[in-house]
Amino acid sequence: EVQLLESGGGLVQPGGSLRLSCATSGFTLSTYAMSWVRQAPGKGLEWVSGINYVGSNTFYADSVKGRFTISRDTSKNTLYLQMTSLRAEDTAVYYCARDLGSNYQISFLDYWGQGTLVTVSS
Amino acid sequence: DIQMTQSPSSVSASVGDRVTITCRASQNIRSWLAWYQQKPGTAPKLLIYAASSLQSGVPSRFSGSGSGTDFTLTISSLQPEDFATYYCQQANSFRLTFGGGTKVEIK
Numbered sequence: 001e002v003q004l005l006e007s008g009g010g011l012v013q014p015g016g017s018l019r020l021s022c023a024t025s026g027f028t029l030s031t032y033a034m035s036w037v038r039q040a041p042g043k044g045l046e047w048v049s050g051i052n053y054v055g056s057n058t059f060y061a062d063s064v065k066g067r068f069t070i071s072r073d074t075s076k077n078t079l080y081l082q083m084t085s086l087r088a089e090d091t092a093v094y095y096c097a098r099d100l101g102s103n104y105q106i107s108f109l110d111y112w113g114q115g116t117l118v119t120v121s122s
Numbered sequence: 123d124i125q126m127t128q129s130p131s132s133v134s135a136s137v138g139d140r141v142t143i144t145c146r147a148s149q150n151i152r153s154w155l156a157w158y159q160q161k162p163g164t165a166p167k168l169l170i171y172a173a174s175s176l177q178s179g180v181p182s183r184f185s186g187s188g189s190g191t192d193f194t195l196t197i198s199s200l201q202p203e204d205f206a207t208y209y210c211q212q213a214n215s216f217r218l219t220f221g222g223g224t225k226v227e228i229k
Contacts, residue, residue, distance in 0.1 A: 035218065037166075037220075044209065044220060044221075044222050044223040045158075045160075045166060045209055045211075045220040045223070046220065047211075047217070047218040047219060047220060050216065050217075050218065052216075057216075059216045059217050060217075061123075061217065062123065095165055095166075100168070100171055105213075105216060106213070106216050106218065107154070107156075107171075107213040108156040108168060108171040108172075108211070108213055109156075109158075109166075109168060109211075110168045110171075110177065112165035112166060112167075113165065114165060115165060
C-alpha cells in the first residue's frame with residue numbers, strides 16, 4: 001500500500017527556516033517523480049516544487065524559487081522541502097504527492113499525504 | 123507559467139443533476155490535464171488524467187473531455203458524496219499549475 005506521511009510543519013517567524021519531510025512507503029521512491037503542493041487557509045491548490053524520477057532535475061514555482069529546495073534520500077525513502085526566508089504568505093498546509101507513472105516526468109499526482117501545516121507569524 | 127482558469131467558481135446543484143465544469147489553459151497543453159476532487163480537511167483525489175482517462179476506482183459518472191486549451195469535467199448524475207471542490211491541473215509544463223477551483227454545493 002502506497003503511503004506518504006509529511007512532518008516538520010509548525011510555527012515559524014518571518015525570515016525563519018523549516019524543513020519538511022515526507023516519508024514514503026509501498027513504492028520505490030527512485031522511480032517516481034514527486035511534488036510538493038500547498039494550500040493556504042481557505043484558498044486553492046498551489047504547486048510549489050517537483051523533482052524528476054531520476055532525481056537530477058528540480059523545478060519550482062516563481063513564488064518560492066531561490067528560497068525553497070526540494071531533495072530526496074532514496075536510502076531513507078524520504079522527500080524533503082527545505083524552506084528559508086519564510087514569509088507570511090507561505091502559511092499553508094503542505095502536501096507531498098507522488099506522480100501517477102513510474103519512470104516518467106512530473107505530471108499527474110495520484111497519491112497524496114495528509115498534509116502538514118506551516119504557519120509563518122511573529 | 124501556464125495559467126488555468128476554471129468556471130464557474132461555484133455551482134449549486136441537486137442530487138441526480140448533470141454538472142459540467144470547464145477549465146481553460148492560457149496556451150495549448152494538448153491533453154496534459156488532470157481533474158481532482160477535494161473535500162474539506164482532506165487531500166485532493168485524482169479523478170481524471172490525460173484529459174479523459176478515468177483514474178482507477180473512480181465512478182464512471184465522472185468524465186473528462188477536451189484538448190488544446192478547453193477542457194470539461196462532467197458529473198453525469200450528481201451523488202451526495204460528490205459535493206466537494208474540483209480543481210483542474212496542467213502538466214504540459216514541468217512547472218505544474220492548478221485552476222482556482224469550483225465548489226459544487228447542495229441546492
